[in-house]
Amino acid sequence: DAGVIQSPRHEVTEMGQEVTLRCKPISGHDYLFWYRQTMMRGLELLIYFNNNVPIDDSGMPEDRFSAKMPNASFSTLKIQPSEPRDSAVYFCASSLFGQREVLDTQYFGPGTRLTVL
Amino acid sequence: QKEVEQNSGPLSVPEGAIASLNCTYSDRGSQSFFWYRQYSGKSPELIMFIYSNGDKEDGRFTAQLNKASQYVSLLIRDSQPSDSATYLCAVPNVDSSYKLIFGSGTRLLVRP
Numbered sequence: 001d002a003g004v005i006q007s008p009r010h011e012v013t014e015m016g017q018e019v020t021l022r023c024k025p026i027s028g029h030d031y032l033f034w035y036r037q038t039m040m041r042g043l044e045l046l047i048y049f050n051n052n053v054p055i056d057d058s059g060m061p062e063d064r065f066s067a068k069m070p071n072a073s074f075s076t077l078k079i080q081p082s083e084p085r086d087s088a089v090y091f092c093a094s095s096l097f098g099q100r101e102v103l104d105t106q107y108f109g110p111g112t113r114l115t116v117l
Numbered sequence: 118q119k120e121v122e123q124n125s126g127p128l129s130v131p132e133g134a135i136a137s138l139n140c141t142y143s144d145r146g147s148q149s150f151f152w153y154r155q156y157s158g159k160s161p162e163l164i165m166f167i168y169s170n171g172d173k174e175d176g177r178f179t180a181q182l183n184k185a186s187q188y189v190s191l192l193i194r195d196s197q198p199s200d201s202a203t204y205l206c207a208v209p210n211v212d213s214s215y216k217l218i219f220g221s222g223t224r225l226l227v228r229p
Contacts, residue, residue, distance in 0.1 A: 031215060043219040091160055108160035
């Protein structure tokens with residue numbers, strides 16, 4: 001399996017622009033998570049989906065952030081408009097419902113490093 | 118008080134020594150605990166999980182859990198330079214076990 005795939009790997013944009021991050025989870029996994037990692041705040045969960053349905057978006061920082069999962073193999077995280085404080089590494093992770101140990105193992109993608117100038 | 122706390126380090130140990138990484142958590146209802154390793158510029162990867170009080174061993178890694186004292190630790194025996202990384206402790210949110218709360222991580226440096 002190719003693992004979790006994220007694109008782009010790096011994104012540099014100017015303040016005010018729209019940014020779209022993409023994620024393809026591991027085939028067959030039914031949970032998908034979006035995280036943000038910064039030096040100041042560490043690794044934070046933004047939102048997670050179960051069977052393509054958003055379950056908890058309480059970590060989404062502002063209305064500027066939105067996430068969708070139109071099907072089991074694709075999710076997007078959009079920031080509009082972007083701000084310099086959004087600069088971070090954004091990770092997507094997926095996991096599979098099943099035995100407890102299996103469920104709790106989240107497999108992370110390589111991340112997207114976002115820089116907003 | 119942060120929900121999951123770790124010393125940021127760096128923790129520096131010589132090659133071959135035992136590295137001891139600690140994590141404390143605030144919610145007494147927490148039932149499971151995870152250790153992730155993150156190399157610089159890479160994504161986190163799960164290396165250990167533990168549910169029960171006591172020790173759990175996997176190769177050179179041992180996770181120790183003490184629920185009464187609300188701490189979990191990770192011991193790395195015979196440390197290697199390749200173990201140099203940031204180690205993240207994670208605890209599921211009690212209200213929603215699919216939400217992992219991560220500590221800020223401890224940076225480990227193994228000196229050759």
